[in-house]
Amino acid sequence: MMNIKRQRGIGLVEIMVSMVIALFLLLGIGTIFMTTRSTYGDQQGLSNLQDNERLAMFMLTNVIQIGGYFPDPVTSTAALSLPVTGSYVVAGQAVSGTDGATDIVRARFMTASGDGIANCNGGANTSGANVVYDNVFDISNNTLRCAVNGGNPQPLVTGVSDMQVLYGVDTTSSGSVTQYFAAAAVPNWNNVRSVRITLNFVNPLAAQAGQPATLAFTKTVPVMNKI
Template sequence: MKSINKSNGFTLIEYMVAITIGLILLAGVGTFFLGMQKSSQAQNGISELQENGRFALYFLTNEIQMAGWKEPDFIIGASTPNYIDLTGTSDGGAANVSDSLQIRYESDVDCLGNAAAGGVATNRFFVEDGQLKCGAGGASQPIINGVEVAHFLYGVDTDRDNTPEKYVTASQLAANPVEARQVASVKVILLLASDTNVADTNTARTFTILGEGEFTANNDRKLRRIFSSTIFLPNRPKYLGS
């Protein structure tokens, strides 16, 4: 009789070894995927902050540098200074309370694109509901999201050399009419937060806001960063004396 060749199957041990190797490979792929996802979230959060911060400073720089601009024969208003409008400029008084800044300049339209009354744009910048906004004529529109606080300090040029000798708050400026006519620059300080969670665990961080003290952020996983810039005022009026 002819012998019958029997094919040998896998043993239970071999099955177990194969399954174990498969699970190890699957765990490695899962860990790699989670790591890539986490890295992508972090990069998105950083990019989001940088883009928002750059745009906010760019927008504010363009606007603030317009403060006081007018044609030689155009009269913006009887009150001085007319470039930093103290009627709409306020000091939050604490690091966790935002300031506001209002400027005026000759223009047919305001920051909302609406017709400016009397040919003078009166634009106010402030924070509301986590958004940096521009307001004019009783209306407003957001500029960027994710703004925790915004602060403005004013560089006072006391000796008329076009270089500020000190920086003061809006409250200090309002209390000193002489220095209110000597503002040569505005220092903008913005604290921005990412829209999405980035950190692995909740962290309560403290930020130093120049001229305002310490700001303690929420205990969460968001990424935060301070953006600041000093903006000089090329259109400020000549020194008006005391």
């Protein structure tokens, strides 16, 4: 008699083993996907943070450096162009500030019509006459803002939780900064030669273990007409 081998299908054990192997493979692929996605998100967050740091400091630096400028030094002076008014308690004063949970810093300058010098909101003087711009920077709802000449504050950069400002003062008439003061302690605003700004940015990695909630970025900005 011929030996006829009976054909057999896949058994339950083989099916279970295959399913377990497939699950492990899917778990590995899912883990790789989630890790890659998380890494990409972290890199994107850090990239946005660096862009915000550069942009915020660029805007503050541009305006504060111009502080005290006036267009015609031959026939005028800083004291005549920038008289005592509001927060500016000394004639010719270029910068001012207010201490608080988050500080406020102001810078003013005079522009001539058509000279292309922009205020903190990007506007330029086309009035046909000289105009003084008072630029007021503050922080609200994690946003750096600026208001011009008492207007509504305009948002500039998001992700900024706090701003602390110190003013470099020449206390000995040496021509150089000798000491830094908070706004309320500045002895003579016309002797302020630089402004030291510390911005605290929301850390995009704050949810990770060991990461701080904010990251500080500090820059010292010279005041043009006091260099």
